[in-house]
Amino acid sequence: MDFLPSFFYFLFGVVIGSFLNVVIFRYNTGLSFGKRSFCSSCGKKLHFYELVPVLSFIFLRGRCYACKSLISPQYPIVEFMTGLVFFLLFKHDSNLAHFFYDALLWSTLIVIVVYDLRHKIIPDGPVYFFIALAIGRSFFFISPSLWGSVFVSLDFYAGVILALPFALIFLLSKGRLIGFGDAKLIFGLGSFLGLSLGASGVILAFWIGAAYSFTILFIRPIFRRLNSSFKNLTMKSEIPFAPFLIGGAFAVFITGIEFLSLASFLG
Secondary structure (H helix, E strand, O other), rough: HHHHHHHHHHHHHHHHHHHHHHHHOOOOOOOOOOOEEEEOOOOOEEHHHHOOHHHHHHHOOOOOOOOEOOOOOHHHHHHHHHHHHHHHHHHOOOOOOHHHHHHHHHHHHHHHHHHHHHHHOOOHHHHHHHHHOOOHHHHHHHOOHHHHHOOHHHHHHHHHHOOOOOOOOOOOOOHOOOOOOHHHHHHHHHHHHOOOHHHHHHHHHHHHHHHHHHHHHHHHHHHOOOHHHHHOOOOOOOOOOOOHHHHHHHHHHOOOOOOHHHHHHOO
């Protein structure tokens, strides 16, 4: 019977992922998020059967029903991944209040990840909203009588502690090595996860990023003759860091692994 509620939360996430796509594609374009969906190629307004998350993309074979132009694979990918995130959040904490708060928080981070992948920039609106949610979470999950204790906890200042080195790198390199958006994102992640988990997430992000970079450079000689886009790919190529930061944060949030505590234990 545990399968049914888990599957329900997965489907709920898939539906929310459909809305997140709307936010990602329309953010900073002047288009209203509430405007009816339409084909970006021919402008045709879409019917309900063209808007079923994941399934419509499969049944339409990835093409607009009217003009046959290709539909971005971002739609089903974001929908499915949001469903998977919601499924894991429910497994992590089935308390409804906790789930819905964390679902809103991680949905905001999904928008940041995909937007950064598309535009190579972390959008201010979503990242500030995430920071507000991250700080608010410190008070949301405890009794109001204990709010005073939050301010004397080192975890409450984890955002500043973790973000400060990256903000300094941004200033000293004049933005060449890291963007200020990454520092703001790390501030939010530290405020959300606390010092140990936040640091573990950042460490894991660097490991994932390094593995990704070396993998790309390894396959470059193999594919550069087939695809010219690989020819200019080097270690200096611009790679968005937000997906690695958020991926590392999600991994430590779900698993609870703290690399710093593990290192001290092994030592």
